[in-house]
Amino acid sequence: MTAGGPAARVALCQADGFRWVTLEGRATVTDDPARLAEAVRRYTVRYRAAPPAPLDLVVVEIAVDRVLSLNL
Template sequence: MATSRGKATTKLTNDALAFLTERHLAMLTTLRSDNSPHVVAVGFTFDPKTHIARVITTGGSQKAINAHERGVAVLSQVDGARWLSLEGKSTVSTETDAVRDAELRYAQRYRTPRVNPRRVVIEVRVERVLGSSDLLDRSGGE
Protein backbone atom coordinates (compact mmCIF):
# COMPACT_ATOMS: atom_id res chain seq x y z
CA MET A 1 0.00 0.00 0.00
CA ALA A 2 2.43 2.67 1.09
CA THR A 3 5.27 3.21 -1.28
CA SER A 4 8.84 4.27 -1.11
CA ARG A 5 10.28 4.69 -4.61
CA GLY A 6 7.61 2.40 -6.00
CA LYS A 7 8.10 -0.50 -3.58
CA ALA A 8 5.45 -1.49 -1.05
CA THR A 9 6.70 -0.83 2.47
CA THR A 10 3.60 -1.05 4.65
CA LYS A 11 0.53 -3.24 4.58
CA LEU A 12 -2.57 -2.86 6.67
CA THR A 13 -3.30 -5.79 8.96
CA ASN A 14 -6.75 -7.36 9.19
CA ASP A 15 -7.16 -5.43 12.46
CA ALA A 16 -6.40 -2.20 10.59
CA LEU A 17 -8.94 -2.97 7.89
CA ALA A 18 -11.53 -3.66 10.59
CA PHE A 19 -10.54 -0.42 12.37
CA LEU A 20 -11.24 1.47 9.14
CA THR A 21 -14.82 0.16 9.06
CA GLU A 22 -15.65 0.94 12.70
CA ARG A 23 -17.61 4.11 13.38
CA HIS A 24 -14.88 6.64 14.17
CA LEU A 25 -14.38 10.18 13.01
CA ALA A 26 -11.04 11.31 11.66
CA MET A 27 -9.10 14.49 11.17
CA LEU A 28 -8.60 15.60 7.58
CA THR A 29 -5.52 17.73 7.04
CA THR A 30 -5.16 19.74 3.84
CA LEU A 31 -2.93 22.69 3.03
CA ARG A 32 -4.12 26.25 2.61
CA SER A 33 -2.65 28.46 -0.12
CA ASP A 34 -0.01 29.70 2.36
CA ASN A 35 0.93 26.04 3.12
CA SER A 36 -0.42 26.21 6.67
CA PRO A 37 -2.43 23.14 7.73
CA HIS A 38 -6.22 23.19 7.70
CA VAL A 39 -7.45 20.41 10.04
CA VAL A 40 -11.12 19.42 10.42
CA ALA A 41 -13.09 16.49 11.79
CA VAL A 42 -14.71 14.31 9.10
CA GLY A 43 -16.27 10.97 8.46
CA PHE A 44 -14.54 9.00 5.71
CA THR A 45 -14.50 5.64 4.02
CA PHE A 46 -11.61 3.55 2.74
CA ASP A 47 -11.59 1.06 -0.12
CA PRO A 48 -8.80 -1.48 0.49
CA LYS A 49 -8.93 -2.71 -3.12
CA THR A 50 -8.28 0.68 -4.72
CA HIS A 51 -6.52 2.35 -1.76
CA ILE A 52 -8.88 5.32 -2.07
CA ALA A 53 -10.24 7.15 0.97
CA ARG A 54 -13.34 9.28 0.41
CA VAL A 55 -14.76 12.29 2.24
CA ILE A 56 -18.11 13.79 1.28
CA THR A 57 -18.51 17.52 1.75
CA THR A 58 -20.13 20.62 0.31
CA GLY A 59 -18.57 22.04 -2.83
CA GLY A 60 -16.83 25.30 -2.01
CA SER A 61 -15.92 24.23 1.53
CA GLN A 62 -12.38 25.10 2.59
CA LYS A 63 -11.40 21.42 2.75
CA ALA A 64 -12.65 20.86 -0.82
CA ILE A 65 -10.86 23.96 -2.08
CA ASN A 66 -7.61 22.94 -0.40
CA ALA A 67 -7.84 19.31 -1.56
CA HIS A 68 -8.39 20.49 -5.14
CA GLU A 69 -5.85 23.32 -5.24
CA ARG A 70 -3.01 21.78 -3.21
CA GLY A 71 -3.61 18.16 -4.20
CA VAL A 72 -2.50 16.47 -0.96
CA ALA A 73 -4.34 15.31 2.14
CA VAL A 74 -3.95 13.21 5.27
CA LEU A 75 -6.73 11.40 7.13
CA SER A 76 -5.91 10.48 10.73
CA GLN A 77 -8.14 8.21 12.79
CA VAL A 78 -7.48 7.49 16.47
CA ASP A 79 -9.11 5.36 19.15
CA GLY A 80 -7.10 5.09 22.35
CA ALA A 81 -3.71 3.64 21.48
CA ARG A 82 -4.83 2.58 17.98
CA TRP A 83 -4.26 5.09 15.22
CA LEU A 84 -3.74 5.34 11.47
CA SER A 85 -2.79 8.20 9.17
CA LEU A 86 -3.51 7.79 5.47
CA GLU A 87 -1.51 10.16 3.27
CA GLY A 88 -1.86 10.77 -0.43
CA LYS A 89 -2.77 12.85 -3.42
CA SER A 90 -6.23 14.38 -3.32
CA THR A 91 -8.75 15.20 -6.01
CA VAL A 92 -12.28 16.54 -5.83
CA SER A 93 -15.08 15.08 -7.94
CA THR A 94 -18.46 16.58 -8.74
CA GLU A 95 -19.37 13.63 -10.97
CA THR A 96 -22.83 12.35 -10.02
CA ASP A 97 -21.83 8.67 -9.99
CA ALA A 98 -18.72 9.30 -7.88
CA VAL A 99 -20.67 11.39 -5.36
CA ARG A 100 -23.46 8.81 -5.14
CA ASP A 101 -20.94 5.99 -4.63
CA ALA A 102 -19.25 7.98 -1.85
CA GLU A 103 -22.63 8.66 -0.21
CA LEU A 104 -23.49 4.94 -0.23
CA ARG A 105 -20.11 4.05 1.28
CA TYR A 106 -20.57 6.75 3.94
CA ALA A 107 -24.05 5.41 4.78
CA GLN A 108 -22.61 1.92 5.33
CA ARG A 109 -20.01 3.19 7.81
CA TYR A 110 -21.92 5.99 9.54
CA ARG A 111 -25.48 6.86 8.54
CA THR A 112 -27.38 8.09 5.51
CA PRO A 113 -26.05 11.58 4.79
CA ARG A 114 -28.44 14.51 4.66
CA VAL A 115 -29.53 15.68 1.23
CA ASN A 116 -27.02 18.12 -0.21
CA PRO A 117 -27.29 19.11 -3.88
CA ARG A 118 -23.88 20.86 -3.65
CA ARG A 119 -22.10 17.73 -2.42
CA VAL A 120 -18.70 16.75 -3.81
CA VAL A 121 -16.35 13.93 -2.90
CA ILE A 122 -12.73 14.36 -1.91
CA GLU A 123 -10.77 11.29 -2.99
CA VAL A 124 -7.40 10.59 -1.41
CA ARG A 125 -5.28 8.03 -3.26
CA VAL A 126 -3.40 6.61 -0.31
CA GLU A 127 0.35 6.40 -0.90
CA ARG A 128 1.68 6.18 2.64
CA VAL A 129 0.29 4.79 5.88
CA LEU A 130 1.53 5.55 9.37
CA GLY A 131 0.04 3.98 12.46
CA SER A 132 0.27 2.07 15.68
CA SER A 133 2.42 -1.04 15.37
CA ASP A 134 -0.44 -3.50 15.87
CA LEU A 135 -2.23 -2.14 12.79
CA LEU A 136 0.68 -2.24 10.34
CA ASP A 137 2.62 -5.08 8.75
CA ARG A 138 6.09 -3.74 8.04
CA SER A 139 7.55 -7.08 6.95
CA GLY A 140 7.93 -5.80 3.38
CA GLY A 141 6.83 -9.09 1.81
CA GLU A 142 4.09 -9.19 -0.79
Protein backbone atom coordinates (compact mmCIF):
# COMPACT_ATOMS: atom_id res chain seq x y z
CA MET A 1 0.00 0.00 0.00
CA THR A 2 1.25 3.48 -0.80
CA ALA A 3 -0.67 6.70 -0.46
CA GLY A 4 -0.32 10.23 -1.70
CA GLY A 5 1.33 9.47 -5.02
CA PRO A 6 4.87 10.33 -6.00
CA ALA A 7 4.61 14.03 -5.10
CA ALA A 8 3.40 13.67 -1.50
CA ARG A 9 5.50 16.03 0.65
CA VAL A 10 5.45 16.37 4.42
CA ALA A 11 7.03 18.44 7.15
CA LEU A 12 7.84 16.98 10.55
CA CYS A 13 8.40 19.57 13.29
CA GLN A 14 9.76 19.30 16.83
CA ALA A 15 9.90 22.24 19.23
CA ASP A 16 11.43 22.55 22.69
CA GLY A 17 11.13 26.07 24.06
CA PHE A 18 13.17 28.34 21.79
CA ARG A 19 14.75 25.38 19.95
CA TRP A 20 13.07 23.74 17.00
CA VAL A 21 13.80 21.62 13.95
CA THR A 22 11.72 20.89 10.86
CA LEU A 23 12.43 18.04 8.43
CA GLU A 24 10.85 18.29 4.98
CA GLY A 25 10.72 15.70 2.24
CA ARG A 26 8.84 13.19 0.17
CA ALA A 27 6.76 10.73 2.15
CA THR A 28 5.67 7.20 1.42
CA VAL A 29 3.21 5.13 3.42
CA THR A 30 3.61 1.37 3.55
CA ASP A 31 2.16 -1.64 5.32
CA ASP A 32 5.01 -3.94 4.20
CA PRO A 33 5.51 -6.53 6.98
CA ALA A 34 9.31 -6.18 7.02
CA ARG A 35 9.14 -2.38 7.29
CA LEU A 36 6.46 -2.62 9.99
CA ALA A 37 8.59 -5.05 12.00
CA GLU A 38 11.61 -2.73 11.80
CA ALA A 39 9.50 0.27 12.81
CA VAL A 40 8.06 -1.61 15.80
CA ARG A 41 11.59 -2.71 16.81
CA ARG A 42 12.91 0.87 16.68
CA TYR A 43 9.91 2.26 18.56
CA THR A 44 10.31 -0.39 21.27
CA VAL A 45 14.02 0.39 21.68
CA ARG A 46 13.39 4.13 21.92
CA TYR A 47 10.34 4.08 24.22
CA ARG A 48 11.00 0.76 26.02
CA ALA A 49 7.48 -0.39 25.23
CA ALA A 50 5.73 -1.74 22.17
CA PRO A 51 3.66 0.76 20.17
CA PRO A 52 -0.12 0.50 20.00
CA ALA A 53 -1.12 -2.18 17.50
CA PRO A 54 -4.17 -1.04 15.52
CA LEU A 55 -5.26 -3.28 12.66
CA ASP A 56 -4.37 -0.59 10.12
CA LEU A 57 -0.80 0.07 11.37
CA VAL A 58 1.41 1.65 8.71
CA VAL A 59 4.89 3.14 8.41
CA VAL A 60 5.47 6.66 7.09
CA GLU A 61 8.97 7.03 5.65
CA ILE A 62 10.33 10.49 4.84
CA ALA A 63 13.18 11.04 2.38
CA VAL A 64 14.44 14.25 3.98
CA ASP A 65 15.68 16.85 1.49
CA ARG A 66 15.49 20.00 3.64
CA VAL A 67 16.28 20.69 7.30
CA LEU A 68 15.37 23.93 9.07
CA SER A 69 16.38 24.61 12.65
CA LEU A 70 16.93 27.28 15.28
CA ASN A 71 19.25 27.09 18.30
CA LEU A 72 20.25 23.46 17.85
